[in-house]
Amino acid sequence: MKRAFFKALVKLNNLVMPSLYKKDPMKLSTIQKGVLGFRYWALTNSMK
Template identity: 50%
Template sequence: MKKSLFKLLVKLNNALLPKYAGKDPAMLTKAQRAILGYRYWVLINSL
């Protein structure tokens, strides 16, 4: 159940949230870093 919820969240993240691939994390704003961290957390929990 938990993994299927996180897999659904990963699909929603890919569709809705912006992607920051190829950008330097040090140059991102705090809000962008929060989004990046949230995407990472969801991805790790879905695996």
């Protein structure tokens, strides 16, 4: 059930949140770093 929740969260992230994969992480603002971290956290939990 936990994995299904995170898979749904990742799909929602892909639709709603901006894609930051082409940007340099060192040049991102604090909010963009937070978004990137949240997306990474949700993705890694959906794969466990």
